[in-house]
Amino acid sequence: EPEVTQTPSHQVTQMGQEVILRCVPISNHLYFYWYRQILGQKVEFLVSFYNNEISEKSEIFDDQFSVERPDGSNFTLKIRSTKLEDSAMYFCASSERGATGELFFGEGSRLTVL
Amino acid sequence: GEDVEQSLFLSVREGDSSVINCTYTDSSSTYLYWYKQEPGAGLQLLTYIFSNMDMKQDQRLTVLLNKKDKHLSLRIADTQTGDSAIYFCADPDTGRRALTFGSGTRLQVQP
Numbered sequence: 001e002p003e004v005t006q007t008p009s010h011q012v013t014q015m016g017q018e019v020i021l022r023c024v025p026i027s028n029h030l031y032f033y034w035y036r037q038i039l040g041q042k043v044e045f046l047v048s049f050y051n052n053e054i055s056e057k058s059e060i061f062d063d064q065f066s067v068e069r070p071d072g073s074n075f076t077l078k079i080r081s082t083k084l085e086d087s088a089m090y091f092c093a094s095s096e097r098g099a100t101g102e103l104f105f106g107e108g109s110r111l112t113v114l
Numbered sequence: 115g116e117d118v119e120q121s122l123f124l125s126v127r128e129g130d131s132s133v134i135n136c137t138y139t140d141s142s143s144t145y146l147y148w149y150k151q152e153p154g155a156g157l158q159l160l161t162y163i164f165s166n167m168d169m170k171q172d173q174r175l176t177v178l179l180n181k182k183d184k185h186l187s188l189r190i191a192d193t194q195t196g197d198s199a200i201y202f203c204a205d206p207d208t209g210r211r212a213l214t215f216g217s218g219t220r221l222q223v224q225p
């Protein structure tokens with residue numbers, strides 16, 4: 001069964017360092033998302049991506065964040081200068097039909113900022 | 115923006131029914147969803163309901179939708195220890211074109 005894969009599963013970084021989280025969405029999906037979940041809190045929307053551009057972003061997704069689809073398969077989230085409060089589980093998701101269809105989530109990348 | 119609220123924790127005994135409740139604010143959604151998150155895993159779609167339905171039954175799962183009160187519930191019959199997980203209610207935020215999730219309800223099933 002097709003699935004969304006994410007790497008790394010866990011990354012530990014020092015405050016101020018750049019981090020890139022990678023995702024391979026399901027191949028025929030057109031909509032891509034990043035969500036994050038701080039431990040014990042809500043799953044929060046960060047950004048959606050369609051047709052090679054950001055379609056929506058939340059207030060969390062500030063200038064420190066960027067997304068890219070560098071080739072036909074990968075979808076990356078970059079955090080330019082990490083802060084302690086960026087520590088969270090980051091989930092990538094993809095969908096065939098956008099928010100009205102099923103979102104398929106990866107297993108997440110746990111980011112720990114020290 | 116859209117807001118989705120859930121209670122945080124529910125504990126039941128094996129074999130009992132579990133009822134997880136959710137309230138939402140965006141009434142224009144076509145679908146409403148329940149996702150399940152098992153420990154160390156991503157979210158997985160469990161079931162969904164069309165907004166023009168009041169109830170949907172899927173094996174041990176029953177979803178009830180009260181559009182007037184903007185209330186969604188998930189009932190799990192004959193709850194098993196394998197049902198222990200976090201359950202998220204999700205509503206498409208049409209203004210944002212993304213899913214808005216509740217905080218999740220942690221279901222603990224006691225043997």
